[in-house]
Amino acid sequence: MSVAEQEIVSFDNVGLRYGTDREILSNVSFTLFPGRFYFLTGASGAGKTSLLRLLYLAQRPSRGAIRMFGTDVITLPRERLPAYRRRMGVVFQDFRLVDHLSAFDNVALPLRVSGVREADLQGPVADMLEWVGLAHRADARPATLSGGEQQRVAIARAVIGRPDMLVADEPTGNVDPEMALKLIRLFEALNRLGTTVVVATHDVHLLSKVPDSLIMRLDKGVLSDPTGALRYPPRRIGAGE
Amino acid sequence: MKKPPVLAGAAERGLSPFRGRRAAHLLPQARLGGPMPWVIAIMVALTVLAAGGGLALANLADRARGELAGSATVQIVDPDPQSRSQQADAAATLLVQDPAVAGLAIVPPESVADLLEPWLGTDDPEQAVPLPALIDLRLRDGADAATLDRLRSLLADAAPAARIDAQAQWLAPVLDALSALGWMAFGLIGLLAFTSAAAVWLAARNALGGNRDTIEIVHLLGGSDAQIARIFQRSILADAVIGGALGLVIGMAAVWLMGAQFAALDSGLVSSGGLQGSDWLVLALVPVGAVALAVLTARFTVLASLRKML
Numbered sequence A: 001m002s003v004a005e006q007e008i009v010s011f012d013n014v015g016l017r018y019g020t021d022r023e024i025l026s027n028v029s030f031t032l033f034p035g036r037f038y039f040l041t042g043a044s045g046a047g048k049t050s051l052l053r054l055l056y057l058a059q060r061p062s063r064g065a066i067r068m069f070g071t072d073v074i075t076l077p078r079e080r081l082p083a084y085r086r087r088m089g090v091v092f093q094d095f096r097l098v099d100h101l102s103a104f105d106n107v108a109l110p111l112r113v114s115g116v117r118e119a120d121l122q123g124p125v126a127d128m129l130e131w132v133g134l135a136h137r138a139d140a141r142p143a144t145l146s147g148g149e150q151q152r153v154a155i156a157r158a159v160i161g162r163p164d165m166l167v168a169d170e171p172t173g174n175v176d177p178e179m180a181l182k183l184i185r186l187f188e189a190l191n192r193l194g195t196t197v198v199v200a201t202h203d204v205h206l207l208s209k210v211p212d213s214l215i216m217r218l219d220k221g222v223l224s225d226p227t228g229a230l231r232y233p234p235r236r237i238g239a240g241e
Numbered sequence B: 001m002k003k004p005p006v007l008a009g010a011a012e013r014g015l016s017p018f019r020g021r022r023a024a025h026l027l028p029q030a031r032l033g034g035p036m037p038w039v040i041a042i043m044v045a046l047t048v049l050a051a052g053g054g055l056a057l058a059n060l061a062d063r064a065r066g067e068l069a070g071s072a073t074v075q076i077v078d079p080d081p082q083s084r085s086q087q088a089d090a091a092a093t094l095l096v097q098d099p100a101v102a103g104l105a106i107v108p109p110e111s112v113a114d115l116l117e118p119w120l121g122t123d124d125p126e127q128a129v130p131l132p133a134l135i136d137l138r139l140r141d142g143a144d145a146a147t148l149d150r151l152r153s154l155l156a157d158a159a160p161a162a163r164i165d166a167q168a169q170w171l172a173p174v175l176d177a178l179s180a181l182g183w184m185a186f187g188l189i190g191l192l193a194f195t196s197a198a199a200v201w202l203a204a205r206n207a208l209g210g211n212r213d214t215i216e217i218v219h220l221l222g223g224s225d226a227q228i229a230r231i232f233q234r235s236i237l238a239d240a241v242i243g244g245a246l247g248l249v250i251g252m253a254a255v256w257l258m259g260a261q262f263a264a265l266d267s268g269l270v271s272s273g274g275l276q277g278s279d280w281l282v283l284a285l286v287p288v289g290a291v292a293l294a295v296l297t298a299r300f301t302v303l304a305s306l307r308k309m310l
Helices: A048-055 A078-085 A103-113 A118-131 A147-159 A177-192 B020-026 B036-069 B081-097 B109-120 B145-155 B167-210 B212-220 B225-264 B277-306
Strands: A009-016 A025-032 A037-041 A063-068 A088-091 A165-169 A196-201 A214-219 A222-224 B071-076 B101-107 B133-139 B162-166
Touching (some): A025 A063, A103 A118, A103 B212, A165 A177, A177 A196, B036 B071, B036 B277, B071 B167, B167 B212
Parallel strands (some): A037 A214, A088 A165
Antiparallel strands (some): A009 A063
8 A cells, every 4th residue: 555545644834824924834744644643742832723723624724735535635625625524523622512502412413414314323422422421411511511521522522423533632631630541541442443543732741641652743833753753654652763 | 441332334424414403403593583584574565565566557557458459539529519419420420331440339428428527517518618529439450540540531521520549548648657656566576575685694694693603613523514504594494484474464465455445446456357366376476485585595695604614
């Protein structure tokens, strides 16, 4: 299998700026491969969220090329973008749960968007809520859930459709260390099923919790490659140079 | 750790539409607003009224033109009653033999006097002003100018005081005014349609603004513009059907009442055939048009707004 066929995402000299301000991201180039677990790290304001927004197709870059699932998504007509977004699960930094929907309906949302029949989604959504430990809060609205519970609902919503790639923006930012580790274990479990996982975090302690993970570091909009994650073939943490 | 649950058959990743009440519940404020059914009801009622009036006027003008198209009046204007009577008889004799004339009737002087009574009083009007003798003429192929000229020539010797006029000519300004009123009614319908579309456009934009966060989330979860537009269409469809039905009832009642009022004047919209069966059917279709207009306006408004998002 060729590299081009294997890669799930590739950024080539991508830059992002808003208006005439300086670039938030400069010359970002990297490749993500299926079934890997990536951490995107960097200080607050380094551009992690902006990079993730490009990754989950919420924004187009100012320059450069982005290919996802073998397709140039920069020139892709916008009416074809939903099909690519459906291949991804996203955990937003601020959760972005729909306030007037219950936890169950929030988790079911991607399936309903995908046209899954009600009869077919009841069981999986209930299972997913049980998996994240929220079966007893299925009818609760987001406003009545704690921060950690909201985070788990957001994660359940992101993974319910078994995405090819999961993108999580600071998914452990609002939970205690114990819950953070539990969430990372959830991502690992999903990763073992074949989903590529990209987790943005500024918590360096998390990086060592996933042994096979690869690390990308952003510093003032410039991406560095401490573990060789951006090169092909990627080098794992702990692997010899 | 327990394995994450796997959706049986995996989630379809096609572009299947949202369906059912669940889709409608996705955007709780997608209802375009409380007053919208009432706005649509008022617009439909006014449109039904305008359409009813326009159709009645058009029918009235068409029917009058049809009736008058083959009619002409011969006036014998002579101050001498005896000469006038003789000329009228001579004219009638000549005219009845002409192949262009389908029939004629000399209007009795008493009838002429009755017609003029409101203006000339009950005394013998002949004493006040000389009244013309009138012949009501029905022509086979219409009262065109060439036929009338030929008949004038025919009567020139036997009835030199005769004047022949097409009846349509007298009423031409009235018929033109009726036509103009009819066109104004249809212009009014156009304006009402435009206003309705504008109201839906504004309401749809407001609803979009109020649901922007949810719409963005649905977009990022892979929802398409068409899916989101369908939710708004569904909402406006409900509002428009309720408003359209209400407006139709109000509009039809108003048209019927107006028709009854005119019928009482013996020149009505209804009893004299102002509105025919097909016209009532057209009026009944007004809310259908209003619903289609509202749904399409909502769809195009939502799609145009969504196109500005990635």
